[in-house]
Each structure stands twice: as structure tokens, then as C-alpha cells.
Amino acid sequence: MTRFIPVRETILAGAILVLLLLIASRFAGFVAPSNLANVFNDTAPLIILALGQMVVILTRCIDLSVAANLALTGMAVAMINVTMPGLPIPVIIAIAILLGAIMGAINGVLVWKLAIPPIVVTLGTMTIFRGIIFLISDGKWVNSHEMSPAFTAFPRMELLGLPVLSWTAIITIALFGIMMARTQFGRSIFAVGGNPHAAVYTGINVGKTQFWAFVVSGALAGLTGYLWVSRFAVAYVDIAGGFELEVVAACVIGGISIAGGVGSVGGAVLGAIFLGVVKNALPVVNISPFWQLAISGSAILIAVAFNARAGRTKGRIILKSAEATQ
Amino acid sequence: MTDATQTRPAPDRHVPDRLNSRAARIFKSWEALLLAVAIAIFVINSFASPYFLSAWNLSDATFNFTEKAMIAFAMALLIISGEIDLSVASIIALASTAMGLALQYGAGTPELVIIGLTVGLLCGAFNGFFVTVLGLPSIVVTIGTMSLFRGISFIILGDDAFRGYPASFSWFGQGYIYWVFTVEMLLFVIIAVIYGILLHKTNFGRAVYAIGNNPTGALFSGIRVARVKFILFLLTGLMSGIAAVCLTSRLGSTRPSIATGMELEVVTMVVLGGVNILGGSGTIPGVVIAAFVMGLVTFGLGLLNVPGIVMSIFIGLLLIGVIALPRLWAMAAERRKP
């Protein structure tokens, strides 16, 4: 009987390492610390969103609205910045997180109180959020020259050699590490996804835990919305279109089981980094960036097949029906 | 739920076949409600825009839904059986790319069609293999193949497009059978009838319902669950192939971004049609009406110069609303009870 979680993460970390070595064997520049820092910075939004998605998937749900949430929040804060250029950045960030959390809460309430399947809820809110962006922006772009310098400078600001964007990802990873391991909420998430029946026995409210998971995911999408818009210095309806699938892909590659209850912060982060490395390496090794989609698709299939094999229960499966003694 | 339970054991031990007449059941059904919505939208639209009630405009409007609906019928069966295929739009991209590639090697219209359908079937078989043989969750598998299939298109095409399809090929997506009736409309009707019969009138359809209601119970009743599911993935792939032929023919070109996001519209159509996303229930007539509702909403709003993206708000609200409202209703009724 082996422990699967560390093994899973080690294998993924190993795969990333091998990938880096392969690239380095021909293009040593790719593994230069400054370039790796760039790759990390570029992957930061994916990491942050993957962590939020992880929490949702762990509770047996899925959030397909994260990219639309990101785009709507990004547009909203960009427009706020245009009308009130003097508003300090911390206030902007707070608004972004709050807006994102509200959208997450809408998903959460529909799942918790009305028991609508999460995939339907977030499929619906995804299109609704995108539509609202058009309504508030009238389909127009908010360009860099309209944004205040402070607004666009923030994610690029360097602290101890790393941009704020990277630091945000690092802090999010740390906070999630603590939250998942050291808080009642974090443990409840695993309990709800792993064994909802037993969670009820231990006095955990399954629906409420799922609600808060959506709020967390939404809040992070909101935060990323600001970072995304300010980093690229542009906001329009279609930003981050389809990004929700990349986020889910990062989670699946990171070994987070879509059936809930199985996964780890390290897995989600590594899954995102794997996709980030692939994406950044393709132009370097002279492979058309058009390969990226197919590679991430194959990675998902390999990861899910591998994880399912590893997780296949050993023996006495049928005996579990004895649980239903009355 | 329990109002009509085994209350009175009839003295002659005779259990009637049916509780309600067929008419009563149809009247109370989801499909009836949806049909009322469709008619209301039609009436509102015809008042809102003078251009609505034009045969040619209405005919044009059907392109909004015919291709999606072809896939939606197969998807409905798949979802009723408790699975899902999110890769359908990517199958279209791959099938279309394959046709474009064949075109470069001089394939004619019949070969193009055969290639499009074959690629669709192969993609369906690929999904079906992962789900039924390896036993993996279909949602993850098809999120993966969604990237993979379209990714292959991108590898082959990059920024380019295939153009120059033969004139005879354009018949599928641009041709008319008679007056305003398009080839796609005819295909839509034929496919709807075939799936309606398959789901509602055959042993296979019964097995689909049984599996969706209770896969374990179906297995324990001697149904070959994996085989049925595999066939459903094949069918969904095949329908995506047909849709690829129509769409490519209509657009006259292939880009790797073709039909992006269509999977969500297809799933929305299916759910709007009253198919339970968790499996077990739903009907083909429901999906047909849902196709019209979505087509009418899109077309009507389009005539009012409402941009497509805003229409999606309506579609999203419709999707959540149709599920939420009956539940809110039930909750309110529950609360009113003593």
C-alpha cells in the first residue's frame, strides 16, 4: 500500500524537471533564473485560478465561470479606474476581490439552496457574466492610455527582484497551504468531497461548504481580473476567453480528482506550472505555439488515466455495500 | 411525490395500465410549457419587428440552430445516459480540418463527406474508449479531447484556412430543397425523427433511460451498460461530423477556430429541452422545441439589433431559470404547508 498523493506530485514535479532539462539541453537560456522567473510570472494568474478551482472541485463541484468572472471584474475595475483615476490601488483590489466573491456567491447560492448541478449553474453564469461585460462597456475597449499609471504599474512593480504579480501567486499558494492544512474550512473541504455522507455525521454542512468554495474561487477570479487587466493594460469583452478550461486542465493534470476529495495545493500549482512551462517553451524550442492546445489536451488525458489507475481501490470493494445495513 | 401511492388496494387486484390519460400527461409536461414559451416568443417577436414575419428571414434564422440541434439530439441521449461530451465543437474543427486537408489532395464532394463523418465517428470512438473501457469520468475525458481535437486542427492549420471547396459541396449548408426550405432544415427534421424513434420507440432507447436512472440497477438487470454508452459516444461523434459537413459547407472555409464555444450552446439546448443534466430523463420533442426557442430568441433579438453577446445573457438566464423556477416553486409550496 503506497501513498498516492506524494507520489503523484513527485511524478509531476519530475515530469516538469525532465521537460526543463530537455529544453535546457538545446536552449540553456530557458533555464536561466531570470527566464524561469518570467515563466513563473506568466503562469501566476493560472496558478491563482487553479487554486480557487481546486477548492471547488474538491467539494465535488466545478466552476466554469472563473474566466468570465475574471473578465467582468477586470472590466469593472478598469472602468472604475477611468472614471476615478485617483482611487488608490488597495481600494481597487478590494473592489475586485469583493466583486469576484459576489459572483462566486451567486454560483454558490444556486448550488447550495436550489441544488442545481454546478456545471449547469456555472455554464449559465459564464455566459451571463460575459454578456454583462458587453452591457457595461458597450462593447468598447478600455485601453492603456485611459488607465492611470498607478493602475497599470502595480502588477509589474518589483519587490525583492520579483514582480508583484508573482508575489501575489506566492502569497496565494502560502495562504492556501495554510488554509487547506490548518483550518477547519480546509479540512471540511476534503471531508465534503471525500465522503459527504460521513461529513454529515461529523456535523459538517455540505451545501454551505460548497457555497464557500465558490466564494473563494470567485474572489480569486476577481483578484486575477484586476491583475490581468492591469498587466496587459487593456480590458475588453473577450479577455481570457476559454481560460476556464485551462484552469480545469491545470487541476486535472495536478491530480485533483473531478469526483472530489482528492487533491492538494502542490498538485494544483504543479499542474499550472506544467502548462506554463509548455506554453513558454514552445516558441523557444521552435515548435509552433499552435501545438500548445493539443499538448495540454493530451496531458489531461494522460493525467486522468494515470490518476485513475493509481487510485483504483484494492480489494473488498463489494463489501462496502454492507454499509447499508438498514 | 407520494400522493398517488398504493392507497387503495383494488378489490379485484386489478392494477390499471395508466394513471393519467396521455393527453393529460402531455398537457402537464415540460415540453408543453416550453412550447408555450416558444409561441410567446414568436408572437412578441412578430410584434416587435416588422421584418420577423418574413419567410426568407425565418428561413435564414433556422441556421442559428440546425447544426447545433443535430448534435443536441445525440447529446440528449448521452446526457440522459448520465454522460456528457464537451468535445463536440472540437470534433467539428477536426473533421472540418480533415476535409480541408483532403481537399488539398483533390478529394471531391462524396469523399469530403465520407471523411467528415469518419473523423467524427473516430473521435466519438476515442472518447468512448476512455470512458467505457478505461472507466474515466466523461467530463474530464472530453475536456481533454476538446483541447486535443482542436489542438490537432491548430497544428495542421495554424493561422491559415482551407478554402476552395467545390461548388457541389456548398449544397449541404447553402442549398434549398424547395422554396425557403433549406437542406439543413431537411436534415434537422430527418435527424430529429430518427432520434425521436431511437430514444422513445426502441429497446435501445429504453436501455438509455434505465442506465441514466440507475447504472447499477441497469447492469443488474442484464443491460450491457458499457456497450450502450460506447454507441452513444459514437453517435455524438457522428452527429458532430454531420454538423461539420454542414457548417464547413455553409462557411465555405475551414479555420481551426470554427464552432468555438458551440459545445456550451449544445448543452444549453439540451438542458433547456428538459433533459436532466444528471441523467435519467428528457425527450427529443423537448430538445426540438428548445432548439426553436433558442433560434427564435437569437433571431428576434438580432432583428432588434441586440448584439449576440447580450443574447447570451438571455440564454444563460434561460438555462438557470428553467431549472431554478420549478425548484423555487416547490420550495414555496413546501413552506406554505402547515
Place this chain on the structure above:
Amino acid sequence: MSTRPAPAISPDVSPMVSMDMITKTFPGVKALDQVKLDLYAGQVTALVGENGAGKSTTVKILTGIYQPNGGTIRIDGDPIAFASPNDAAKAGITAIHQETVLFDELSVAENIFIGHAPRTRFGLIDTAQMHRNAAKLLADIGAPFSSHTQLRDLGIANKHLVAIARALSVDARVVIMDEPTAALSHKEIEELYELVETLKSQGKAILFISHKFDEIFRIADRYTVFRDGAFVGDGKIDDISEGDLVTMMVGRSVDQIFPQSDHAIGDEVLKVVGYEHPTEFADINFTLNKGEILGFYGLVGAGRSELMQALFGITKPSKGVCRVNGDIKVIRSPADAVSNGIVYVPEDRGKQGAIIGLPIFQNITLPSLGKTSKSGFLKLAEEFKLAREYSQRLDLRAAALDQDVGNLSGGNQQKVVIAKWLATQPQVIILDEPTKGIDIGSKAAVHEFMSELAAQGLSVIMVSSEIPEIIGMSDRVIVMRDGRIAAELSKDELTPETLVRHAAGITTDGAAA
């Protein structure tokens, strides 16, 4: 966390917990009917009853999962009501459930302390303290693994120790043990007994649920007997003999209620040779004859259902041969089994038997669609005809045949499942706990029907944990224990005592303690 109250109260004064006139109904079923149960400080009370007697429901009420429809629960004489599992936990009631109430993805310490972990000043879970506390609890009960172990890496017996540690981690006054020894080895059971003694000496009231009479007489101080959801009696264990307890539990005199039919037993229909499964059963050999009712008796977990599911093609045996009418048949799926005339009425009706979201007639015709259809197309008239025929034969009570099976009572759902299989005209019908959880009236109907079937030449395998049913219905009985055949008994050898003795592995007469 692990402070323990001093054992203050002397036994037998007044009960620490008393349940009085507790009633619990579910749609269509009265699970508990005005039952009474008293638990005393420093004493072990055994709750005895057959499957379906209401033991699990009682546990769920005591732990706040279910709310009773009537009656009162008192703790130290004060009435109390539990709205949620949290309330029951606060009142000091804790239960050691089966392993399913734990979390595979969490560590042992987290499983023990989920919901009440020690916190640091900042409100975070104090993992160091949690592991220290957990290690101490695990040491107390002699668990041979670390608190850092991932739960999924533990076997069933060790998971059970985690459940026990969890129960001890809360400041419990009342400990409920629901079949605690079902999955344990002999040595582990001895260790568990020691633990129970420790708990007793700490003044905790213990509710002990078990099917094994030897252990009841070994560790219980008092007993309470339920039958069919009703209270039968209670008292001190020293005042009752094992035989009397069995009689109380089983109740009514056995041969009065069962149909007596003289069905002729014919030639061999099914022969199983050397069936073996890597984890569930081994060395299974038996034959089944035409027109015979073969009973399978054993404790929960003896491997009976698993064997039946292998015969039906749900799982594959690793070894062994199955002959139908003398020919070797390889059964890889239920579809294979059905085409060879073997059908299975499972114990878990809701999940495996009926398809509750489909109408009655569709359930009945599901495996027979080949007969009621024409080249793959349904013929509703034929379906209704078949469904009508079999629902009448089984005296099905329903409003209409197009009613969903989910709206029927348990007994009528069971009739639908049986009708579904009879419509396939099988040779062998396997009935797994056919009357579990269904009302008395339907029970009698199922029994009567079973002997009718045998009289018509059908071969019946009946898995049952109900002694009267086994004795009343079977022509021959195979007793299973730990995945093997423990005994094969002919009709005249059948007594409750012999069955219990073989199933529990008691060797000497009566003297289990």
C-alpha cells in the same frame, strides 16, 4: 481534549440515558414503534435484534442524524432533543460507526479530530498538539500505526481503531459501538474487549450492538431486545440464557407463519465447484436441484452476497467452475447470467434492484425487451400485457402500471423486482435478503410466492440473515463464515442454535463465555 470525568455514579441507580416511547416513521415504513432503551453509567448494554429490528435507526436517533416522530430522550433525567449531529456530540454521545464514516484523504489525526481540532492562538489548527493528542489516544488503545498515517493506507481493522480513537477524543459520556468486531481478527477483538473494560471503569455508558452472542455474553452487563421495530424486553445479562435471548430476538414460533408446501425436488440444475475470489470468498462447492429452496445463512460480511454476485456475473471468480444443467458456463456479465437462466434479486433494492425513476411496467419488461419488442422496436401493448400478467401473479399493489417504482412501498418494489425476473422465465432465482425492511404482510406474500415458485420447478437460492425465514423456507441450508462454507444442514438439522453456532463459529454448546 482528553480530560475524563471521574466514575462517580454507582451502577443501577438510574439510567444515564433513557429513550422512552421513541417512534420513527419513514414514508411507508414504521422503523421504530414506541421503543425504550436505557443506558447506565459504567455498564455495557447490548442491543440485540435481527436485521430490520430498528437498531441502526436507534443509533441514528441517539447521534442526532434522525429526529424521532415521538417519545423522549432523557440524559440524567432531563429531556433533551438533538436537532443535529453536533447537538448529540455536545451532549456527550459519540458513536463508533462502520469505517465508512471516516475520510480516506485525511491523516489519522485529522480523522480523529475533524470538527474539534485543537487551535493555536491565531485560530489555526494546532497540528503539533493535534498529533500529540492523537498519538496519546492511539497509544491508549494500542494502535500499531502513527497519527500521521494517511487513512487510506490502513486496513479495515485499523480504520476501526481510528474510529474508536475519534470516539474517545470527544469528551464522551456515552459510547455507541455499532458492530465493532465485524471486521476484526481474534486478537484485535480481545484488544477491543480490554478497551471496553477501560471505558466502563471510566464510568462511560456503552451501547453495544452485535450479532455475535458469544461477545454479548462476554462483555455486556445488560441487554435490550428489539424485534420488527418494537421493544421486546430488557434486563441483566446474568439473568438470561443464550437460548432464551435467541427466542426473544427471533420471536414467534417458527413454523406457524411459513407456507408448508410439498414441492418435489428434482435433478441437479446448478453445480458450483471450487469458486474462489481473491478477497471475498474461497473454496465454495455446492449444488442446487430443480424445485429446491437452498438457504444461505451467515453473519453480515460472511461473503454470501459477494458469492451470489459472482454467480450473477457482477464480479469474476478467480477460480472455479459453474455448471448449468451439466454444461460448463462462463458467466462474465449479468447479461450472460440472464441468458443462462440465472437471475438475482439483490439486497440493495434502491440501488441495484429497481430502477426507481422508471415506471413499473418498464421495470418489469427491462430484461425481457427482446420478447416484447419486434426487431428492436418497442411494442407497448406487449409490454403492458407482460407487466399485467406478472404484477397480478405477485399481487402487486399500485395505482397504475405507469407509476414510477419509487412511489411504491418497499414490499411492492420488491415484488416489481421479482416480477421483472420471473418474466424472463429463469431456471435459478437468487433472492438476497428478500424480505429485509419490508412489512409483515408483504413478507408473507413473498414467502408464499417463493414456495409456489419452487413447486413450479424453479430452483431458488435464498440468502437471509433472518433465522425464522431460513428455517421456515429452506429445504437445505448452507452456512457461511468468513467467506467459506461452514456447514451444510439438511431440513431436519435446522434449529436456531445450530445456525447461530455455525455462523458465529462457537464450538461448544452454549458456553460461549
